[in-house]
Amino acid sequence: MSKPLVPDRTVAGRKREHLRALEKDPQIERRQSGFEQLRLTHRALPELDFDAVDTATSFLGKPLAFPLLISSMTGGAGDEINTINRSLAKAAETTGVAMAVGSQRVMFKEPSARASFALRDVAPTAPLIGNIGAVQLNYGVGADECRQAIDTLRADGLYLHVNPLQEAVQPEGDRDFSKLLEAIEALGRALPVPLLLKEVGAGLSGADVERGYAAGIRHFDVAGRGGTSWSRIEYHRRAEDDDDLGLVFQDWGLTTIESLIEARAVLREKADGTTLIASGGIRDGVDMAKCVILGADVCGVAAPLLSAARVSTAAVIAAIGKLRREFQTAMFLLGCPDVASLKSNTALIRRSVEF
Numbered sequence: 001m002s003k004p005l006v007p008d009r010t011v012a013g014r015k016r017e018h019l020r021a022l023e024k025d026p027q028i029e030r031r032q033s034g035f036e037q038l039r040l041t042h043r044a045l046p047e048l049d050f051d052a053v054d055t056a057t058s059f060l061g062k063p064l065a066f067p068l069l070i071s072s073m074t075g076g077a078g079d080e081i082n083t084i085n086r087s088l089a090k091a092a093e094t095t096g097v098a099m100a101v102g103s104q105r106v107m108f109k110e111p112s113a114r115a116s117f118a119l120r121d122v123a124p125t126a127p128l129i130g131n132i133g134a135v136q137l138n139y140g141v142g143a144d145e146c147r148q149a150i151d152t153l154r155a156d157g158l159y160l161h162v163n164p165l166q167e168a169v170q171p172e173g174d175r176d177f178s179k180l181l182e183a184i185e186a187l188g189r190a191l192p193v194p195l196l197l198k199e200v201g202a203g204l205s206g207a208d209v210e211r212g213y214a215a216g217i218r219h220f221d222v223a224g225r226g227g228t229s230w231s232r233i234e235y236h237r238r239a240e241d242d243d244d245l246g247l248v249f250q251d252w253g254l255t256t257i258e259s260l261i262e263a264r265a266v267l268r269e270k271a272d273g274t275t276l277i278a279s280g281g282i283r284d285g286v287d288m289a290k291c292v293i294l295g296a297d298v299c300g301v302a303a304p305l306l307s308a309a310r311v312s313t314a315a316v317i318a319a320i321g322k323l324r325r326e327f328q329t330a331m332f333l334l335g336c337p338d339v340a341s342l343k344s345n346t347a348l349i350r351r352s353v354e355f
């Protein structure tokens with residue numbers, strides 16, 4: 001294993017180090033979200049015209065060409081990060097999908113980072129979602145800062161990410177996660193757009209969703225285990241060479257599949273108006289179809305689209321086009337003419353066969 005980086009403790013410096021760790025360590029991608037365990041029933045007689053299979057849906061009151069969200073990733077000062085965010089936003093607008101930005105806390109430390117979140121000019125109609133760490137509500141971020149985050153992006157919603165594992169492993173982590181639900185409830189009442197609660201790769205449990213719902217949250221992104229491991233990313237920033245906490249916890253948490261099943265069980269009991277977002281290791285349109293079958297309204301993809309954004313806007317558009325074709329093909333082969341017939345249709349899952 002490589003030597004630790006000497007951690008840069010500025011918020012922007014940290015972001016750059018995360019990107020560097022992702023570049024140099026392919027095992028940050030864990031490939032353990034559980035999708036391979038779920039098998040679907042192929043229909044040799046789908047009784048459908050492929051071209052009539054309708055992948056369209058909606059999210060936060062806006063239309064989507066298919067249920068994809070570019071998950072929260074970056075933002076900050078400097079040309080590299082600015083270009084990445086603008087590429088992602090342009091691609092979201094062109095392909096008719098949603099986009100979330102990375103944590104906007106950096107805006108309050110470095111005002112020049114604001115430009116990387118001002119994306120409405122390139123994405124006038126796409127659903128855009130802001131992002132702040134929920135724990136920051138215990139470290140001086142309040143409703144005013146969240147309003148600024150929303151206004152800069154002209155956002156349709158604000159993600160509050162909960163990342164206790166990442167903060168526990170991070171050398172300079174903010175670890176006071178006490179009394180957050182109270183703060184979240186008060187914040188939700190003060191903001192003009194909905195709050196969405198998300199993990200960052202260790203999954204929301206049913207109990208988390210239940211508590212979030214009681215605090216007024218109606219939109220949940222499970223961000224489960226199995227794709228990008230934040231514990232392993234932070235391991236690269238450890239202060240001491242022999243500190244292996246980030247490796248011990250690299251596969252901690254609920255898989256995306258486990259989280260979805262628990263979250264759906266909780267939300268099924270609630271009134272309409274909730275959104276369930278699947279993310280964490282979704283890598284193709286078949287994974288997306290499986291998430292929708294398990295109750296997801298929208299599917300988030302992060303790391304693979306970042307790699308494409310480092311190449312060009314056209315590369316992001318091509319990567320999204322590929323996901324859409326795969327998703328449509330899966331719908332066709334399952335005999336589902338529209339997203340409504342796929343959604344929560346667990347009869348499409350194969351149970352073990354007895355002879």
Ligand SMILES: Cc1cc2nc3c(=O)[nH]c(=O)nc-3n(C[C@H](O)[C@H](O)[C@H](O)COP(=O)(O)O)c2cc1C
Binds near residue numbers: 018071198279300304
């Ligand atoms: C480079 C990178 C940066 C990320 N930054 C954030 C962030 O600032 N805020 C957040 O809520 N999630 C962040 N995430 C987590 C993703 O939004 C997502 O929840 C998680 O990585 C699972 O997606 P994936 O397996 O498709 O990468 C980041 C992910 C990546 C890959």
